Amino acid sequence: MNQSFYNGIAGTKSHQSGIDIWGNNIANVNTVGYKANTPEFSTIFSQALVDGGGATSDEIGFGSQLHSTAIDMSQGTVQQSDNPLDLAIQGDGWFGVSGMNNRQFFTRSGLFSTNAEGYITDGQGNFLLGTSANNIGTMVDPEDPNKQIAVLNESVTSVNLSSPEAQGKLQLPARMYYPPEPSTVAEFKANLPVDYLPGQRYNVRAGLIAPDGTKHTLTVTFTKSAQQPALGSAWEYRAYIDDEAAPYSEVTGTLEFDEQGGLRTVPATFTIDNYGQPVEVTLGTSRYDGLVSIAGADIATSANADGFPEGYLNGYRIDQEANIVASFNNGRLSAIGKVAVFHFQNDQGLEKAGSNIYMSSPNSGAPTFFTDEEGNTVLGAQVINNALENSNVDLTTALTELIVMQKAFDANAKSITTSDQMIQKAINMKK
Known part of the structure; x- marks a missing residue:
């Protein structure tokens, strides 16, 4: 009878824990990035009733207890959002965030925004961790000399993560300036009309960017020569910058084409001064890859030059490799940082610090990054921009388990009442 008391008490305690865990899962069914918990139970002690001679034995348990709470690491559904800083991890991994006293936490919730200082934070004010490209400086604001503005010092396409312990806060400037890139090369392609008479002209033009960011026009005028060779x-x-009558700079020369219409002398290049920046102009590097003069050939005229005007920040996005990419109104893009995706040897060893936030422990191991065979850091997962991972709680399963736990709790409570009644009857019989 005493044993039935202990079994009943242990059962009510165990199933009360189960009720709490499944109830918490249900309460977080709409919590972004929440991972469901599953209670796991074990017996306390067992007592042998019949010794089977070493081969078998009959045992009776002394109740159960909550042994552990497992984390369900299955993928939650991914839902699109309107916030460009919202992130979802498709696959294995965790975002890292830094709280008070630089304490590090890990979460699957990608619900991020920027605070007043431009740092990326979660809903609790924790700072998102990652690697900065260190390619942003400051300068006097061109539009307001009394203010400072962020300036992009170098354009990069991707950022490589530093070591896991070196990850820091990610800051996004609200305003950023993209300095102009002056033109250094220009290339022309055209089919000069064979039927033109001497003195007739054919023009091609390309836009250039000067070192100060201003836009200019390079015009190359081709005039059919009065003296023509026997063949070809x-x-x-005449190449000139801006005004034809009073150009900033100009270059002249002569081209000859053979009887097939290809350039006789290659490469055909020259250099022209674009307001202090030399620009190398290419008219052809082989007989037919630049200017030609072929009768009846349908060859489109093209003029290309490098360089970009100055620009200002349009906004940010985060690509699948977790690079934070800044876009500018001059059409340029540059990565300025990368969001870290952490991994653990044992995700089940993480200690819960909130509904959707965890801490590392000796059981989980230290946070690490995946690397490829060459030692380069890889995410090991896909990061989805403008999206959030929903809770992975299956509401049907959670409600069913809650009912099972409640019924088991009631049965154990009833067993305590029954054991008490049996003891009372035994006492009365002795009297």
Whole structure:
């Protein structure tokens, strides 16, 4: 009878824990990034009733207890959002956030925004961790000399994560300036008309960017020469910057084409001064890859030059490799940082610090990064921008388990009452 008391008490305690765990899962069914918990039970002690001679034995338990709470690491559904800083991890991994006293936590919730200082934070004010590209400086604001503005010092396409312990806070400037990139090369392609008479002109133009960011026009005028060779054709060219009558700079020369219409002398190049920046102009590097003069050929005229005007920040996005990419109104893009995705040898060893936030422990091991065979850091998962991972709680399963736990709790409570009644009857019989 005493044993039935102990079994009943242990059962009520165990199933009360189960009720709490499944009830908490249900309460967090709409919590972003929440991972469901599953209670796991074990027996306390066992007593042998019949010795089977070493081969078998009959045992009776002394109740159960909550042994551990497992984390369900299955993927939650991914839902699109309107916030460009919302992130979802498709696959294995955790975001890292830094709280008070630089204490590090880990979460699957990608519900992020920026605070007043431009740092990326979660809903509790914890700072998102990652690696900065260190390519942002400051300068006097071109639009307001009394203020400072962030300036992009170097454009990069991707950022490589530093070591896990070196991850820091990620800051996004609200305003950022992209300095102009002056033009250094220009390339022209065209089919100069074979049927033009001497003196007739053919123009091609390309836009150039000066070192101060201003836009200018490079025009190359081709004039069919008065003196033509016996085979092929000859053209004179004049290249000038901006005004035809009073150009900033100009270059002249002569081109000859053979009887097939290809350039006789290659490469055909020259250099022109674009307001202090030399620009190398290419008219052809082989007989047919630049200017030609071929009768009846359908060859489109093209003029290309590098360089970009100055620009200002349009906004941010985060690509699948977790690079934070800044876009500018001059059409340029640059990565300025990378969001870290941490991994653990044993995810089940993480200690819960909130509904969707965890801490590392000796059982989980230290946070690490995945690397490829060459030692380069890889995410090991896909990061989805403008999206959130929903809770992975299956509401049907959670409600069913809650009912099972409640019924088991009631049965154990009833066993305590029954044991008490049996003891009372035994006492009365002795009297």
